[in-house]
Amino acid sequence: MIFSTLEHILTHISFSVVSIVIAIHLINLSLNGIVGLHDSLGKGMIVTFFCITGLLVTRWIFSEHLPLSDLYESLIFLSWSFSIFNMIPSFTFKKHKNHLSTIIAPSVILTQGFATSGLLIKMHQSTILVPALQSHWLMMHVSMMVLGYAALLCGSLLSVALLVITFRKVIRIIGNSNNFYFLNESFSFAEIKYLNKRNNILRNTSFLSFRNSYRSQFIQQLDRWSHRIISLGFLFLTIGILSGAVWANEAWGSYWNWDPKETWAFITWTIFAIFLHTRKKLEGVNSSIVASMGFLIIWVCYFGINLLGIGLHSYGSFTSN
Incomplete structure:
Protein backbone atom coordinates (compact mmCIF):
# COMPACT_ATOMS: atom_id res chain seq x y z
CA MET A 1 0.00 0.00 0.00
CA SER A 126 2.39 -5.10 -10.54
CA THR A 127 2.00 -8.79 -11.37
CA ILE A 128 4.15 -11.91 -11.27
CA LEU A 129 6.29 -12.38 -14.36
CA VAL A 130 5.25 -15.03 -16.85
CA PRO A 131 7.77 -17.92 -17.09
CA ALA A 132 9.20 -16.67 -20.40
CA LEU A 133 10.20 -13.37 -18.75
CA GLN A 134 11.82 -14.88 -15.67
CA SER A 135 15.33 -14.58 -17.05
CA HIS A 136 18.43 -12.51 -16.37
CA TRP A 137 18.27 -11.47 -20.03
CA LEU A 138 15.19 -9.34 -19.31
CA MET A 139 17.27 -6.45 -17.98
CA MET A 140 19.81 -6.54 -20.81
CA HIS A 141 17.44 -7.05 -23.75
CA VAL A 142 14.49 -4.81 -22.85
CA SER A 143 16.51 -1.97 -21.32
CA MET A 144 18.81 -1.80 -24.36
CA MET A 145 15.86 -1.91 -26.76
CA VAL A 146 13.94 0.86 -24.97
CA LEU A 147 17.06 3.01 -24.62
CA GLY A 148 17.67 2.46 -28.32
CA TYR A 149 14.09 3.46 -29.17
CA ALA A 150 14.40 6.60 -27.02
CA ALA A 151 17.70 7.69 -28.56
CA LEU A 152 16.56 6.99 -32.11
CA LEU A 153 13.28 8.84 -31.55
CA CYS A 154 15.09 11.87 -30.09
CA GLY A 155 17.57 11.95 -32.95
CA SER A 156 14.79 11.55 -35.49
CA LEU A 157 12.82 14.38 -33.87
CA LEU A 158 15.79 16.67 -34.39
CA SER A 159 15.87 15.60 -38.04
CA VAL A 160 12.16 16.35 -38.39
CA ALA A 161 12.76 19.80 -36.88
CA LEU A 162 15.60 20.36 -39.36
CA LEU A 163 13.26 19.49 -42.24
CA VAL A 164 10.58 21.87 -40.97
CA ILE A 165 13.01 24.77 -40.60
CA THR A 166 14.67 24.12 -43.96
CA PHE A 167 11.43 23.71 -45.93
CA ARG A 168 9.96 26.87 -44.41
CA LYS A 169 13.03 28.77 -45.53
CA VAL A 170 12.82 27.38 -49.08
CA ILE A 171 9.10 28.18 -49.36
CA ARG A 172 9.71 31.70 -48.05
CA ILE A 173 12.47 32.32 -50.61
CA ILE A 174 10.25 31.07 -53.44
CA GLY A 175 7.38 33.25 -52.25
CA ASN A 176 9.57 36.33 -52.05
CA SER A 177 10.96 35.69 -55.52
CA ASN A 178 7.46 35.44 -56.95
CA ASN A 179 6.44 38.67 -55.24
CA PHE A 180 9.47 40.52 -56.61
CA TYR A 181 8.72 39.26 -60.11
CA PHE A 182 5.11 40.37 -59.84
CA LEU A 183 6.11 43.85 -58.70
CA ASN A 184 8.63 44.29 -61.47
CA GLU A 185 6.11 43.23 -64.11
CA SER A 186 3.16 45.18 -62.74
CA PHE A 187 4.64 48.66 -62.20
CA SER A 188 6.35 50.92 -64.66
CA PHE A 189 8.65 52.43 -62.04
CA ALA A 190 10.43 49.13 -61.39
CA GLU A 191 13.86 50.75 -61.24
CA ILE A 192 12.78 53.09 -58.44
CA LYS A 193 11.41 50.19 -56.44
CA TYR A 194 14.61 48.28 -57.06
CA LEU A 195 16.69 51.14 -55.67
CA ASN A 196 14.46 51.42 -52.60
CA LYS A 197 14.64 47.71 -52.10
CA ARG A 198 18.42 47.76 -52.40
CA ASN A 199 18.66 50.55 -49.83
CA ASN A 200 16.45 48.61 -47.43
CA ILE A 201 18.59 45.53 -47.89
CA LEU A 202 21.78 47.46 -47.21
CA ARG A 203 20.21 49.05 -44.14
CA ASN A 204 19.19 45.69 -42.71
CA THR A 205 22.27 43.73 -43.79
CA SER A 206 23.75 43.42 -40.31
CA PHE A 207 20.49 42.17 -38.78
CA LEU A 208 19.79 39.71 -41.58
CA SER A 209 23.37 38.44 -41.53
CA PHE A 210 23.16 37.82 -37.80
CA ARG A 211 19.78 36.11 -38.14
CA ASN A 212 20.88 33.92 -41.06
CA SER A 213 24.11 33.05 -39.28
CA TYR A 214 22.23 32.02 -36.15
CA ARG A 215 19.77 29.93 -38.15
CA SER A 216 22.58 28.30 -40.10
CA GLN A 217 24.41 27.41 -36.89
CA PHE A 218 21.22 26.02 -35.37
CA ILE A 219 20.53 23.86 -38.44
CA GLN A 220 24.10 22.54 -38.29
CA GLN A 221 23.67 21.72 -34.61
CA LEU A 222 20.40 19.90 -35.32
CA ASP A 223 22.12 17.85 -38.00
CA ARG A 224 25.15 17.14 -35.80
CA TRP A 225 23.14 16.20 -32.71
CA SER A 226 20.75 14.08 -34.74
CA HIS A 227 23.69 12.05 -36.05
CA ARG A 228 25.27 11.68 -32.60
CA ILE A 229 22.11 10.60 -30.81
CA ILE A 230 21.05 8.25 -33.61
CA SER A 231 24.52 6.66 -33.56
CA LEU A 232 24.15 6.03 -29.83
CA GLY A 233 20.63 4.68 -30.29
CA PHE A 234 21.79 2.38 -33.09
CA LEU A 235 24.40 0.92 -30.74
CA PHE A 236 21.77 0.30 -28.05
CA LEU A 237 19.40 -1.23 -30.61
CA THR A 238 22.11 -3.57 -31.91
CA ILE A 239 22.97 -4.76 -28.40
CA GLY A 240 19.27 -5.21 -27.66
CA ILE A 241 18.64 -7.30 -30.77
CA LEU A 242 21.70 -9.51 -30.17
CA SER A 243 20.84 -10.09 -26.50
CA GLY A 244 17.25 -10.82 -27.52
CA ALA A 245 18.47 -13.44 -29.97
CA VAL A 246 20.46 -15.18 -27.23
CA TRP A 247 17.46 -15.00 -24.90
CA ALA A 248 15.18 -16.42 -27.62
CA ASN A 249 17.56 -19.35 -28.12
CA GLU A 250 17.45 -20.13 -24.39
CA ALA A 251 13.66 -19.79 -24.16
CA TRP A 252 12.45 -21.24 -27.47
CA GLY A 253 15.50 -22.98 -28.95
CA SER A 254 15.95 -20.60 -31.89
CA TYR A 255 17.87 -17.36 -32.29
CA TRP A 256 15.42 -15.85 -34.77
CA ASN A 257 11.76 -16.76 -35.34
CA TRP A 258 10.64 -13.91 -37.64
CA ASP A 259 8.13 -12.85 -35.03
CA PRO A 260 6.36 -9.57 -36.03
CA LYS A 261 8.28 -7.69 -33.34
CA GLU A 262 11.57 -9.17 -34.49
CA THR A 263 10.79 -8.35 -38.11
CA TRP A 264 9.98 -4.70 -37.40
CA ALA A 265 13.02 -4.38 -35.13
CA PHE A 266 15.14 -5.64 -38.01
CA ILE A 267 13.48 -3.14 -40.38
CA THR A 268 14.19 -0.35 -37.89
CA TRP A 269 17.80 -1.46 -37.58
CA THR A 270 18.15 -1.54 -41.39
CA ILE A 271 16.73 1.98 -41.87
CA PHE A 272 19.13 3.54 -39.39
CA ALA A 273 22.02 1.45 -40.72
CA ILE A 274 21.29 3.06 -44.10
CA PHE A 275 21.19 6.47 -42.40
CA LEU A 276 24.62 5.98 -40.82
CA HIS A 277 26.15 4.32 -43.88
CA THR A 278 25.11 7.11 -46.25
CA ARG A 279 25.70 9.90 -43.74
CA LYS A 280 28.79 11.34 -45.46
CA LYS A 281 27.10 11.48 -48.85
CA LEU A 282 23.65 12.54 -47.64
CA GLU A 283 24.12 15.29 -45.08
CA GLY A 284 21.52 17.79 -43.99
CA VAL A 285 18.08 17.51 -45.58
CA ASN A 286 18.65 14.20 -47.38
CA SER A 287 19.80 12.33 -44.28
CA SER A 288 17.01 13.94 -42.26
CA ILE A 289 14.44 12.45 -44.63
CA VAL A 290 15.82 8.96 -43.92
CA ALA A 291 15.75 9.62 -40.16
CA SER A 292 12.17 10.91 -40.39
CA MET A 293 11.12 7.66 -42.06
CA GLY A 294 12.79 5.81 -39.20
CA PHE A 295 10.80 7.89 -36.70
CA LEU A 296 7.53 6.45 -38.03
CA ILE A 297 8.90 2.91 -38.26
CA ILE A 298 10.02 2.95 -34.61
CA TRP A 299 6.49 3.72 -33.43
CA VAL A 300 5.13 0.93 -35.63
CA CYS A 301 7.70 -1.42 -34.10
CA TYR A 302 7.01 -0.27 -30.54
CA PHE A 303 3.21 -0.07 -30.61
CA GLY A 304 2.33 -2.28 -33.57
CA ILE A 305 2.58 -5.59 -31.74
CA ASN A 306 0.72 -4.20 -28.73
CA LEU A 307 -2.13 -3.07 -30.95
CA LEU A 308 -2.33 -6.36 -32.82
CA GLY A 309 -1.66 -8.62 -29.83
CA ILE A 310 -0.02 -11.35 -31.92
CA GLY A 311 3.31 -13.14 -31.82
CA LEU A 312 5.72 -14.03 -29.04
CA HIS A 313 5.96 -10.39 -27.94
CA SER A 314 2.22 -9.93 -27.42
CA TYR A 315 2.46 -9.98 -23.61
CA GLY A 316 1.40 -6.72 -22.06
CA SER A 317 -0.59 -5.77 -25.15
CA PHE A 318 -3.91 -3.95 -25.28
CA THR A 319 -5.73 -7.14 -26.29
CA SER A 320 -4.30 -9.10 -23.38
CA ASN A 321 -6.10 -6.87 -20.93
Whole structure:
Protein backbone atom coordinates (compact mmCIF):
# COMPACT_ATOMS: atom_id res chain seq x y z
CA MET A 1 0.00 0.00 0.00
CA ILE A 2 2.83 2.40 0.89
CA PHE A 3 4.71 1.62 -2.32
CA SER A 4 1.56 2.05 -4.39
CA THR A 5 0.83 5.44 -2.81
CA LEU A 6 4.43 6.56 -3.29
CA GLU A 7 4.27 5.46 -6.91
CA HIS A 8 1.14 7.57 -7.53
CA ILE A 9 2.70 10.61 -5.83
CA LEU A 10 5.89 10.39 -7.89
CA THR A 11 3.87 9.91 -11.07
CA HIS A 12 1.81 13.04 -10.49
CA ILE A 13 4.83 15.12 -9.43
CA SER A 14 6.89 14.17 -12.48
CA PHE A 15 3.95 14.72 -14.84
CA SER A 16 3.17 18.13 -13.31
CA VAL A 17 6.79 19.29 -13.33
CA VAL A 18 7.42 18.32 -16.95
CA SER A 19 4.16 20.02 -17.96
CA ILE A 20 5.31 23.25 -16.32
CA VAL A 21 8.76 22.89 -17.91
CA ILE A 22 7.29 22.55 -21.41
CA ALA A 23 4.96 25.52 -20.84
CA ILE A 24 7.91 27.67 -19.74
CA HIS A 25 9.92 26.42 -22.72
CA LEU A 26 7.24 27.64 -25.13
CA ILE A 27 6.80 30.98 -23.36
CA ASN A 28 10.56 31.48 -23.28
CA LEU A 29 10.84 30.84 -27.02
CA SER A 30 7.93 33.15 -27.85
CA LEU A 31 9.65 35.95 -25.91
CA ASN A 32 12.98 35.32 -27.72
CA GLY A 33 14.52 33.83 -24.61
CA ILE A 34 14.61 35.06 -21.04
CA VAL A 35 18.04 34.51 -19.54
CA GLY A 36 16.74 33.90 -16.04
CA LEU A 37 14.55 31.01 -17.16
CA HIS A 38 17.27 28.84 -18.72
CA ASP A 39 18.58 27.49 -15.42
CA SER A 40 15.09 26.87 -14.04
CA LEU A 41 14.18 24.87 -17.15
CA GLY A 42 17.17 22.58 -16.68
CA LYS A 43 16.47 22.17 -12.98
CA GLY A 44 12.85 21.31 -13.71
CA MET A 45 13.86 18.52 -16.07
CA ILE A 46 16.34 17.22 -13.48
CA VAL A 47 13.51 17.08 -10.92
CA THR A 48 11.41 15.17 -13.46
CA PHE A 49 14.27 12.73 -14.05
CA PHE A 50 14.67 11.96 -10.34
CA CYS A 51 10.90 11.58 -9.86
CA ILE A 52 10.66 9.05 -12.70
CA THR A 53 13.76 7.31 -11.35
CA GLY A 54 12.10 7.07 -7.94
CA LEU A 55 8.96 5.74 -9.61
CA LEU A 56 10.90 2.98 -11.36
CA VAL A 57 12.86 2.06 -8.23
CA THR A 58 9.68 1.97 -6.14
CA ARG A 59 7.96 -0.30 -8.63
CA TRP A 60 11.10 -2.48 -8.82
CA ILE A 61 11.12 -2.95 -5.04
CA PHE A 62 7.38 -3.55 -4.87
CA SER A 63 7.23 -6.05 -7.76
CA GLU A 64 10.64 -7.64 -7.02
CA HIS A 65 11.63 -7.54 -10.68
CA LEU A 66 12.89 -4.95 -13.15
CA PRO A 67 9.87 -2.82 -14.20
CA LEU A 68 10.01 -3.70 -17.90
CA SER A 69 7.50 -6.53 -18.13
CA ASP A 70 4.56 -4.77 -19.82
CA LEU A 71 3.64 -1.77 -21.92
CA TYR A 72 2.98 0.52 -18.94
CA GLU A 73 6.38 -0.15 -17.38
CA SER A 74 8.21 0.14 -20.69
CA LEU A 75 6.50 3.49 -21.36
CA ILE A 76 7.63 4.80 -17.97
CA PHE A 77 11.16 3.60 -18.75
CA LEU A 78 10.91 5.23 -22.19
CA SER A 79 9.85 8.50 -20.54
CA TRP A 80 12.82 8.18 -18.17
CA SER A 81 15.13 7.65 -21.16
CA PHE A 82 13.69 10.71 -22.92
CA SER A 83 14.44 12.81 -19.83
CA ILE A 84 18.09 11.70 -19.99
CA PHE A 85 18.50 12.66 -23.64
CA ASN A 86 16.67 15.92 -22.95
CA MET A 87 19.31 16.87 -20.37
CA ILE A 88 22.32 16.02 -22.57
CA PRO A 89 22.26 19.31 -24.57
CA SER A 90 22.11 21.29 -21.32
CA PHE A 91 25.45 19.88 -20.16
CA THR A 92 27.26 19.68 -23.49
CA PHE A 93 26.01 22.55 -25.62
CA LYS A 94 24.95 25.81 -24.02
CA LYS A 95 24.03 28.08 -26.92
CA HIS A 96 21.05 26.27 -28.44
CA LYS A 97 20.20 24.06 -25.46
CA ASN A 98 16.80 25.73 -24.97
CA HIS A 99 15.73 25.03 -28.56
CA LEU A 100 17.00 21.43 -28.51
CA SER A 101 15.26 20.78 -25.20
CA THR A 102 12.02 22.24 -26.52
CA ILE A 103 12.06 19.73 -29.37
CA ILE A 104 12.73 16.70 -27.14
CA ALA A 105 10.89 17.64 -23.91
CA PRO A 106 7.32 17.01 -25.19
CA SER A 107 8.27 13.34 -25.69
CA VAL A 108 8.53 12.95 -21.91
CA ILE A 109 5.04 14.26 -21.19
CA LEU A 110 3.42 12.43 -24.11
CA THR A 111 4.81 9.01 -23.19
CA GLN A 112 4.18 9.43 -19.48
CA GLY A 113 0.73 10.88 -20.12
CA PHE A 114 -0.20 7.88 -22.26
CA ALA A 115 1.24 5.47 -19.69
CA THR A 116 -0.86 6.97 -16.89
CA SER A 117 -4.01 7.26 -19.00
CA GLY A 118 -7.06 5.07 -18.61
CA LEU A 119 -6.07 2.89 -21.57
CA LEU A 120 -3.41 1.12 -19.49
CA ILE A 121 -5.15 1.25 -16.11
CA LYS A 122 -5.12 -2.54 -15.76
CA MET A 123 -1.33 -2.62 -16.12
CA HIS A 124 -0.68 -0.20 -13.27
CA GLN A 125 -0.78 -3.03 -10.74
CA SER A 126 2.39 -5.10 -10.54
CA THR A 127 2.00 -8.79 -11.37
CA ILE A 128 4.15 -11.91 -11.27
CA LEU A 129 6.29 -12.38 -14.36
CA VAL A 130 5.25 -15.03 -16.85
CA PRO A 131 7.77 -17.92 -17.09
CA ALA A 132 9.20 -16.67 -20.40
CA LEU A 133 10.20 -13.37 -18.75
CA GLN A 134 11.82 -14.88 -15.67
CA SER A 135 15.33 -14.58 -17.05
CA HIS A 136 18.43 -12.51 -16.37
CA TRP A 137 18.27 -11.47 -20.03
CA LEU A 138 15.19 -9.34 -19.31
CA MET A 139 17.27 -6.45 -17.98
CA MET A 140 19.81 -6.54 -20.81
CA HIS A 141 17.44 -7.05 -23.75
CA VAL A 142 14.49 -4.81 -22.85
CA SER A 143 16.51 -1.97 -21.32
CA MET A 144 18.81 -1.80 -24.36
CA MET A 145 15.86 -1.91 -26.76
CA VAL A 146 13.94 0.86 -24.97
CA LEU A 147 17.06 3.01 -24.62
CA GLY A 148 17.67 2.46 -28.32
CA TYR A 149 14.09 3.46 -29.17
CA ALA A 150 14.40 6.60 -27.02
CA ALA A 151 17.70 7.69 -28.56
CA LEU A 152 16.56 6.99 -32.11
CA LEU A 153 13.28 8.84 -31.55
CA CYS A 154 15.09 11.87 -30.09
CA GLY A 155 17.57 11.95 -32.95
CA SER A 156 14.79 11.55 -35.49
CA LEU A 157 12.82 14.38 -33.87
CA LEU A 158 15.79 16.67 -34.39
CA SER A 159 15.87 15.60 -38.04
CA VAL A 160 12.16 16.35 -38.39
CA ALA A 161 12.76 19.80 -36.88
CA LEU A 162 15.60 20.36 -39.36
CA LEU A 163 13.26 19.49 -42.24
CA VAL A 164 10.58 21.87 -40.97
CA ILE A 165 13.01 24.77 -40.60
CA THR A 166 14.67 24.12 -43.96
CA PHE A 167 11.43 23.71 -45.93
CA ARG A 168 9.96 26.87 -44.41
CA LYS A 169 13.03 28.77 -45.53
CA VAL A 170 12.82 27.38 -49.08
CA ILE A 171 9.10 28.18 -49.36
CA ARG A 172 9.71 31.70 -48.05
CA ILE A 173 12.47 32.32 -50.61
CA ILE A 174 10.25 31.07 -53.44
CA GLY A 175 7.38 33.25 -52.25
CA ASN A 176 9.57 36.33 -52.05
CA SER A 177 10.96 35.69 -55.52
CA ASN A 178 7.46 35.44 -56.95
CA ASN A 179 6.44 38.67 -55.24
CA PHE A 180 9.47 40.52 -56.61
CA TYR A 181 8.72 39.26 -60.11
CA PHE A 182 5.11 40.37 -59.84
CA LEU A 183 6.11 43.85 -58.70
CA ASN A 184 8.63 44.29 -61.47
CA GLU A 185 6.11 43.23 -64.11
CA SER A 186 3.16 45.18 -62.74
CA PHE A 187 4.64 48.66 -62.20
CA SER A 188 6.35 50.92 -64.66
CA PHE A 189 8.65 52.43 -62.04
CA ALA A 190 10.43 49.13 -61.39
CA GLU A 191 13.86 50.75 -61.24
CA ILE A 192 12.78 53.09 -58.44
CA LYS A 193 11.41 50.19 -56.44
CA TYR A 194 14.61 48.28 -57.06
CA LEU A 195 16.69 51.14 -55.67
CA ASN A 196 14.46 51.42 -52.60
CA LYS A 197 14.64 47.71 -52.10
CA ARG A 198 18.42 47.76 -52.40
CA ASN A 199 18.66 50.55 -49.83
CA ASN A 200 16.45 48.61 -47.43
CA ILE A 201 18.59 45.53 -47.89
CA LEU A 202 21.78 47.46 -47.21
CA ARG A 203 20.21 49.05 -44.14
CA ASN A 204 19.19 45.69 -42.71
CA THR A 205 22.27 43.73 -43.79
CA SER A 206 23.75 43.42 -40.31
CA PHE A 207 20.49 42.17 -38.78
CA LEU A 208 19.79 39.71 -41.58
CA SER A 209 23.37 38.44 -41.53
CA PHE A 210 23.16 37.82 -37.80
CA ARG A 211 19.78 36.11 -38.14
CA ASN A 212 20.88 33.92 -41.06
CA SER A 213 24.11 33.05 -39.28
CA TYR A 214 22.23 32.02 -36.15
CA ARG A 215 19.77 29.93 -38.15
CA SER A 216 22.58 28.30 -40.10
CA GLN A 217 24.41 27.41 -36.89
CA PHE A 218 21.22 26.02 -35.37
CA ILE A 219 20.53 23.86 -38.44
CA GLN A 220 24.10 22.54 -38.29
CA GLN A 221 23.67 21.72 -34.61
CA LEU A 222 20.40 19.90 -35.32
CA ASP A 223 22.12 17.85 -38.00
CA ARG A 224 25.15 17.14 -35.80
CA TRP A 225 23.14 16.20 -32.71
CA SER A 226 20.75 14.08 -34.74
CA HIS A 227 23.69 12.05 -36.05
CA ARG A 228 25.27 11.68 -32.60
CA ILE A 229 22.11 10.60 -30.81
CA ILE A 230 21.05 8.25 -33.61
CA SER A 231 24.52 6.66 -33.56
CA LEU A 232 24.15 6.03 -29.83
CA GLY A 233 20.63 4.68 -30.29
CA PHE A 234 21.79 2.38 -33.09
CA LEU A 235 24.40 0.92 -30.74
CA PHE A 236 21.77 0.30 -28.05
CA LEU A 237 19.40 -1.23 -30.61
CA THR A 238 22.11 -3.57 -31.91
CA ILE A 239 22.97 -4.76 -28.40
CA GLY A 240 19.27 -5.21 -27.66
CA ILE A 241 18.64 -7.30 -30.77
CA LEU A 242 21.70 -9.51 -30.17
CA SER A 243 20.84 -10.09 -26.50
CA GLY A 244 17.25 -10.82 -27.52
CA ALA A 245 18.47 -13.44 -29.97
CA VAL A 246 20.46 -15.18 -27.23
CA TRP A 247 17.46 -15.00 -24.90
CA ALA A 248 15.18 -16.42 -27.62
CA ASN A 249 17.56 -19.35 -28.12
CA GLU A 250 17.45 -20.13 -24.39
CA ALA A 251 13.66 -19.79 -24.16
CA TRP A 252 12.45 -21.24 -27.47
CA GLY A 253 15.50 -22.98 -28.95
CA SER A 254 15.95 -20.60 -31.89
CA TYR A 255 17.87 -17.36 -32.29
CA TRP A 256 15.42 -15.85 -34.77
CA ASN A 257 11.76 -16.76 -35.34
CA TRP A 258 10.64 -13.91 -37.64
CA ASP A 259 8.13 -12.85 -35.03
CA PRO A 260 6.36 -9.57 -36.03
CA LYS A 261 8.28 -7.69 -33.34
CA GLU A 262 11.57 -9.17 -34.49
CA THR A 263 10.79 -8.35 -38.11
CA TRP A 264 9.98 -4.70 -37.40
CA ALA A 265 13.02 -4.38 -35.13
CA PHE A 266 15.14 -5.64 -38.01
CA ILE A 267 13.48 -3.14 -40.38
CA THR A 268 14.19 -0.35 -37.89
CA TRP A 269 17.80 -1.46 -37.58
CA THR A 270 18.15 -1.54 -41.39
CA ILE A 271 16.73 1.98 -41.87
CA PHE A 272 19.13 3.54 -39.39
CA ALA A 273 22.02 1.45 -40.72
CA ILE A 274 21.29 3.06 -44.10
CA PHE A 275 21.19 6.47 -42.40
CA LEU A 276 24.62 5.98 -40.82
CA HIS A 277 26.15 4.32 -43.88
CA THR A 278 25.11 7.11 -46.25
CA ARG A 279 25.70 9.90 -43.74
CA LYS A 280 28.79 11.34 -45.46
CA LYS A 281 27.10 11.48 -48.85
CA LEU A 282 23.65 12.54 -47.64
CA GLU A 283 24.12 15.29 -45.08
CA GLY A 284 21.52 17.79 -43.99
CA VAL A 285 18.08 17.51 -45.58
CA ASN A 286 18.65 14.20 -47.38
CA SER A 287 19.80 12.33 -44.28
CA SER A 288 17.01 13.94 -42.26
CA ILE A 289 14.44 12.45 -44.63
CA VAL A 290 15.82 8.96 -43.92
CA ALA A 291 15.75 9.62 -40.16
CA SER A 292 12.17 10.91 -40.39
CA MET A 293 11.12 7.66 -42.06
CA GLY A 294 12.79 5.81 -39.20
CA PHE A 295 10.80 7.89 -36.70
CA LEU A 296 7.53 6.45 -38.03
CA ILE A 297 8.90 2.91 -38.26
CA ILE A 298 10.02 2.95 -34.61
CA TRP A 299 6.49 3.72 -33.43
CA VAL A 300 5.13 0.93 -35.63
CA CYS A 301 7.70 -1.42 -34.10
CA TYR A 302 7.01 -0.27 -30.54
CA PHE A 303 3.21 -0.07 -30.61
CA GLY A 304 2.33 -2.28 -33.57
CA ILE A 305 2.58 -5.59 -31.74
CA ASN A 306 0.72 -4.20 -28.73
CA LEU A 307 -2.13 -3.07 -30.95
CA LEU A 308 -2.33 -6.36 -32.82
CA GLY A 309 -1.66 -8.62 -29.83
CA ILE A 310 -0.02 -11.35 -31.92
CA GLY A 311 3.31 -13.14 -31.82
CA LEU A 312 5.72 -14.03 -29.04
CA HIS A 313 5.96 -10.39 -27.94
CA SER A 314 2.22 -9.93 -27.42
CA TYR A 315 2.46 -9.98 -23.61
CA GLY A 316 1.40 -6.72 -22.06
CA SER A 317 -0.59 -5.77 -25.15
CA PHE A 318 -3.91 -3.95 -25.28
CA THR A 319 -5.73 -7.14 -26.29
CA SER A 320 -4.30 -9.10 -23.38
CA ASN A 321 -6.10 -6.87 -20.93
